[in-house]
Amino acid sequence: MTYSDVYESWKTDPEGWWMEQAKSIHWERFPSRALFDENAPLYEWFSDGLTNTCYNALDRHVENGRGEQKALIYDSPVTGTKTSFTFAEMTERTARFAGALARQGIGKGDRVIIYMPMVPEAMIAMLACTRIGAIHSVVFGGFAANELATRIDDAAPKAIIAGSCGIEPGRIVAYKPLLDGAIEMAAHKPDFCVILQRSQGTADLVEGRDHEWEAFQEGAEPADCLPVEGNHPVYVLYTSGTTGQPKGVVRHTGGHLVALHWTMKNVYDVEPGEVFWAASDVGWVVGHSYIVYGPLVHGNTSVMFEGKPVGTPDAGTFWRVIDEHDVRSFFTAPTAFRAIKREDPKAEALEGYDISRLRALYLAGERADPDTIEWAQRVMGVPVYDHWWQTESGFPMIGNPAGIEALPVKIGSPTVALPGFDIRILGEDGREMETGALGAIAIKLPLPPGTLPTLWNAEGRFRKAYLERFPGYYETGDAGYVDKDNYLWIMARTDDVINVAGHRLSTGLMEEVLSDHPDVAECAVIGAADALKGQLPIGLVCLTKGVNKAHETVARECVAMVRDRIGPVAAFKTVLVVDRLPKTRSGKILRATMVKLADGETVKAPATIDDPAILDEIREALAKAGHPASGG
Ligand code: COA
Ligand code: AMP
Numbered sequence: 001m002t003y004s005d006v007y008e009s010w011k012t013d014p015e016g017w018w019m020e021q022a023k024s025i026h027w028e029r030f031p032s033r034a035l036f037d038e039n040a041p042l043y044e045w046f047s048d049g050l051t052n053t054c055y056n057a058l059d060r061h062v063e064n065g066r067g068e069q070k071a072l073i074y075d076s077p078v079t080g081t082k083t084s085f086t087f088a089e090m091t092e093r094t095a096r097f098a099g100a101l102a103r104q105g106i107g108k109g110d111r112v113i114i115y116m117p118m119v120p121e122a123m124i125a126m127l128a129c130t131r132i133g134a135i136h137s138v139v140f141g142g143f144a145a146n147e148l149a150t151r152i153d154d155a156a157p158k159a160i161i162a163g164s165c166g167i168e169p170g171r172i173v174a175y176k177p178l179l180d181g182a183i184e185m186a187a188h189k190p191d192f193c194v195i196l197q198r199s200q201g202t203a204d205l206v207e208g209r210d211h212e213w214e215a216f217q218e219g220a221e222p223a224d225c226l227p228v229e230g231n232h233p234v235y236v237l238y239t240s241g242t243t244g245q246p247k248g249v250v251r252h253t254g255g256h257l258v259a260l261h262w263t264m265k266n267v268y269d270v271e272p273g274e275v276f277w278a279a280s281d282v283g284w285v286v287g288h289s290y291i292v293y294g295p296l297v298h299g300n301t302s303v304m305f306e307g308k309p310v311g312t313p314d315a316g317t318f319w320r321v322i323d324e325h326d327v328r329s330f331f332t333a334p335t336a337f338r339a340i341k342r343e344d345p346k347a348e349a350l351e352g353y354d355i356s357r358l359r360a361l362y363l364a365g366e367r368a369d370p371d372t373i374e375w376a377q378r379v380m381g382v383p384v385y386d387h388w389w390q391t392e393s394g395f396p397m398i399g400n401p402a403g404i405e406a407l408p409v410k411i412g413s414p415t416v417a418l419p420g421f422d423i424r425i426l427g428e429d430g431r432e433m434e435t436g437a438l439g440a441i442a443i444k445l446p447l448p449p450g451t452l453p454t455l456w457n458a459e460g461r462f463r464k465a466y467l468e469r470f471p472g473y474y475e476t477g478d479a480g481y482v483d484k485d486n487y488l489w490i491m492a493r494t495d496d497v498i499n500v501a502g503h504r505l506s507t508g509l510m511e512e513v514l515s516d517h518p519d520v521a522e523c524a525v526i527g528a529a530d531a532l533k534g535q536l537p538i539g540l541v542c543l544t545k546g547v548n549k550a551h552e553t554v555a556r557e558c559v560a561m562v563r564d565r566i567g568p569v570a571a572f573k574t575v576l577v578v579d580r581l582p583k584t585r586s587g588k589i590l591r592a593t594m595v596k597l598a599d600g601e602t603v604k605a606p607a608t609i610d611d612p613a614i615l616d617e618i619r620e621a622l623a624k625a626g627h628p629a630s631g632g
């Protein structure tokens with residue numbers, strides 16, 4: 001079968017095609033049909049089937065003879081730990097933790113927030129929730145207390161499971177004070193917390209609310225897997241939108257299992273039993289789909305890596321992990337490779353490692369620049385596949401279907417639409433653009449199984465954010481074009497979301513924080529090109545009339561506020577105090593124009609601009625701060 005055969009067979013009969021894929025999953029009750037379109041344009045898949053995520057990820061493999069195969073390899077250069085867990089061990093640990101959660105009152109539909117570093121217990125906690133039908137919501141450790149509080153209020157969890165600390169190169173990040181602060185700030189209070197005490201930094205427990213991880217499980221009976229409906233939410237994962245309020249992407253159980261299982265062979269080209277590694281974090285969608293669920297559901301061994309591409313201890317870390325654990329397929333963000341390339345341009349650290357059994361490198365999360373792709377191809381000697389997806393989709397929408405047929409790589413394009421996705425390029429008026437013309441990337445409804453059916457507690461926002469602009473389509477928020485070979489090219493975001501080191505961040509949220517500074521009258525945050533992280537945020541602020549504080553002081557305070565309220569992950573380090581911001585005559589701030597100035601692109605003053613002279617002032621301020629940055 002070629003890629004075209006497979007894509008066409010999906011397109012001819014999408015529902016039949018997905019029913020066929022659904023057979024790869026264990027169901028307590030096989031769904032009577034694939035698509036449930038009674039509420040179109042809201043769609044669901046496999047709604048009347050009964051299945052369990054944890055059973056498909058763990059127990060099933062033990063029953064089918066994979067009990068002694070490693071399910072998880074935990075490699076943590078920041079703590080000097082390397083361990084592994086077989087499918088049998090993971091099942092046993094997860095069942096016991098699930099039993100303890102159930103004993104403490106957690107049941108089907110209850111939400112559980114997980115705020116943990118990259119430790120095996122994070123995976124156990126996630127799987128344990130799914131075992132008993134609880135809905136987990138993992139919050140990335142690099143977010144500050146305020147962001148955690150926002151998620152606590154939206155998800156209203158009965159329990160929170162956290163680690164005492166995370167380990168960043170050169171510092172221990174105490175998570176527990178952030179958790180305590182978040183619970184204090186939030187209007188909703190969890191019934192209890194479970195805290196994993198790490199030896200690198202233990203936390204004080206709150207009497208009557210907090211339980212220590214081991215003590216919590218003492219004497220607990222292992223829990224059985226609870227079959228849930230295909231449309232039961234397996235998790236909610238918050239992601240950045242254009243406003244300060246994050247969007248809770250809902251994932252349904254049945255479609256999630258079916259879609260991820262399909263991608264493991266057809267996209268990532270691994271057979272059950274082989275080792276798969278996604279160097280991301282369980283706090284992001286890549287971590288959900290390809291550290292935890294995809295590999296396990298497919299019977300692969302997954303690597304969980306707690307470290308950075310460089311500095312833990314050096315730029316050879318990735319090569320060591322690939323060699324030592326026999327990784328066959330590897331997934332990370334381009335920024336990680338930019339970091340390695342910058343530190344070790346000749347890849348000297350590769351010396352002494354054998355990565356010849358690796359089949360391919362997959363990159364996603366942000367634009368993969370040609371230099372990085374070419375460098376990775378050259379030093380690794382394997383194909384480098386860029387692929388495109390988002391938290392909302394949960395799995396790749398555009399990619400190179402290497403497990404079906406490796407298509408020729410066109411550097412800069414993530415290749416072709418994968419089955420399930422009918423991708424169209426639309427103009428402002430909603431009409432389809434010609435081949436080669438840039439437009440909004442939209443997907444014809446229904447989206448396939450495994451993609452978001454709605455937003456948590458926010459169906460109206462779901463419709464407004466994704467479905468209203470182009471009726472009958474899902475609006476991705478990205479712009480791009482299709483070439484004559486049907487390859488897609490992703491060019492830019494159409495909204496105020498920026499991408500910093502593969503992390504999706506809202507400039508709107510940063511602006512909300514800056515506006516709270518008592519001396520800031522108005523502000524704008526833009527994403528400027530950065531050679532390492534892809535983009536970096538820059539804040540431009542105008543001071544309230546009469547304030548004569550030193551500009552450096554205001555800038556420092558603004559940077560501290562964003563770090564404190566959003567978290568270090570925002571990488572917000574630059575604030576420029578300017579007299580005024582460029583605006584249209586109707587008062588709209590010209591952010592896109594400022595981005596062009598920051599990136600050194602030619603800027604033609606928009607016809608609607610209020611006062612073109614402001615552009616020179618902004619250009620000057622940016623230049624003083626080193627933008628556009630020269631070289632890389
Ligand atoms: N808990 C607490 N703080 C965290 C954190 C966590 N889990 N993860 C990151 N941070 C902090 C970092 O310590 C850093 O703080 P600093 O401002 O004090 O230096 C800040 O958040 C930014 O982190 P990061 O984006 O990781 O940048 P970095 O400069 O430490 O490292 C790279 C740069 C390129 C090496 C790094 O971004 C990387 O490895 N990226 C891989 C891409 C990736 O995983 N993407 C996920 C989607 S696939
Ligand atoms: P996230 O939801 O955090 O995974 O971010 C998704 C967004 O990251 C997409 O909408 C794109 O803007 C961007 N993105 C992801 N993968 C790619 C890619 N391969 N090329 C370009 N942009 C990408």
